[in-house]
Amino acid sequence: MLKKRIIPCLDIKDGRTVKGTNFINLMDAGDPAELAARYSEEGADELVFLDISATQENRQTLVDLVKKIAKEINIPFAVGGGIGDEEIVRKLLTNGADKVSVNSACIKAPNLIDTIAGTFGEQCLIVAIDARNINGQWKVYSHGGSRPTELDLFEWALQVQSRGAGEILFTSMDHDGTKNGFANTALKRLNEQSHIPVVASGGAGKIEHFTDLFLSTDVSAALAAGVFHFKEIGIGLLKHELAKAGIAVRKTD
Amino acid sequence: MTVIIDYKAGNTQSVMNVLDKIGEPYLLSCDPQDLIAAERLILPGVGHAAPAMKQLQKQGLDQIISHFEKPFLGICLGMQIMYEYSEEGNTACLGLIPGTIRKFIPSKSLKVPHMGWNDIDLDINQSLFKGLNERESVYFVHSYFADFEESSTIGITEYARRFSAAVRYKNFMGLQFHPEKSGKVGQTMIENFIKMK
Helix, strand or coil: CCCCEEEEEEEEECCEEEEEECCEEEEECCCHHHHHHHHHHHCCCCEEEEECCCCHHHHHHHHHHHHHHHHHCCCCEEEECCCCCHHHHHHHHHCCCCEEEECHHHHHCCHHHHHHHHHHCHHHEEEEEEEEEECCEEEEEECCCCEEEEEEHHHHHHHHHHHCCCEEEEEECCCCCCCCCCCHHHHHHHHHHCCCCEEEECCCCCHHHHHHHHHHCCCCEEEECHHHHCCCCCHHHHHHHHHHCCCCCCCCC | CEEEECCCCCCHHHHHHHHHHHCCCEEEECCHHHHHHCCEEEECCCCCHHHHHHHHHHCCHHHHHHCCCCCEEEECHHHHCCEEEECCCCEECCCCEEEEEEECCCECCECCCEEEEEEEEECCCCHHHCCCCCEEEEEEEECEEEECCCCCEEEEEECCCEEEEEEEECCEEEECCCHHHCHHHHHHHHHHHHHCC
């Protein structure tokens, strides 16, 4: 049976892992490759690296880092943050990233989805969507959640799917950082309308939130950052508890 | 020496990384002479069947592969193009293994690509699976599959149907999942493969 994936997300700035709350009070949290290896040992199914510096000068640092991470771990990983053209996608994939995650750039130019999927294959393209519920309508935001757009979450998700996205990573801005659980209602609807995998993000605070997510929706994966970084939730224990609740997860020793 | 076939189709880097980790020397090459002289060949692959086949044919590597008599391992797309035919781009493939590669038909209850960790039931008598359990979890990313086939299937996975996640036909072996991304289990398979003569 296909397992539900647990995906820790690591924020990267200038080639280092940073920890913080809502991008405030960032602290250096060490070498991303080492942290990645630790998560992999603990039983993470996949990793996402989000480059929050994402400036042109830092792109080579990111590519070098990807190369190092790929040597360090033997589980799949994705890289996101400011990815805006085919060339950087090519660099990241040829240096060992399995997937790239694209957000604002494809809101600005949706054709980028067709281009990346057509050139490198749908399997390597995650389209990340940040959205917020405003008076009952889920509105998409760009630029790390700072700019509202006219897009509706569900319509945009259908469009990215038809253009060739391999996965949708949906972050509910209403839930992100609250530690009150995932946006299960919206996630359920989003997952039911999609024939590509949906990854849930935003709101994880305790183990029960993951259990609730997988019992109330059929999403493929859950992504979280803080609860794993600060060791509030151990990945091993989380997977043990999910298995106890009858959710299919990959067992790791 | 182990030779990884360089045909511009995907994730050679991650296969190289695993071999580096194991400490196994290898050559990444598309030179026909290197392929002929290889102790064993690895055909990686991510992407689309049609351009992959075209690239192999352009370099004349398809013929060399067909006549290769030592251990051969195809990974993901590399396994799919070992079959006779793929529905992906309606492509005639290498024909090393009898059968056709077909597409998973997506629906709301069947996500395509089949992506993530899934169980595989292994024929543990195979030397490729030495040291592993009858049921393991491995990492898949694919939209096309090979049907279960009594004569060649050595690993079965279920995703809406039972399909061939690992095959062996004579000296030709194929893995539909990514052993290089499947943690220790996948690494064990690669270690077993490079011991084969």
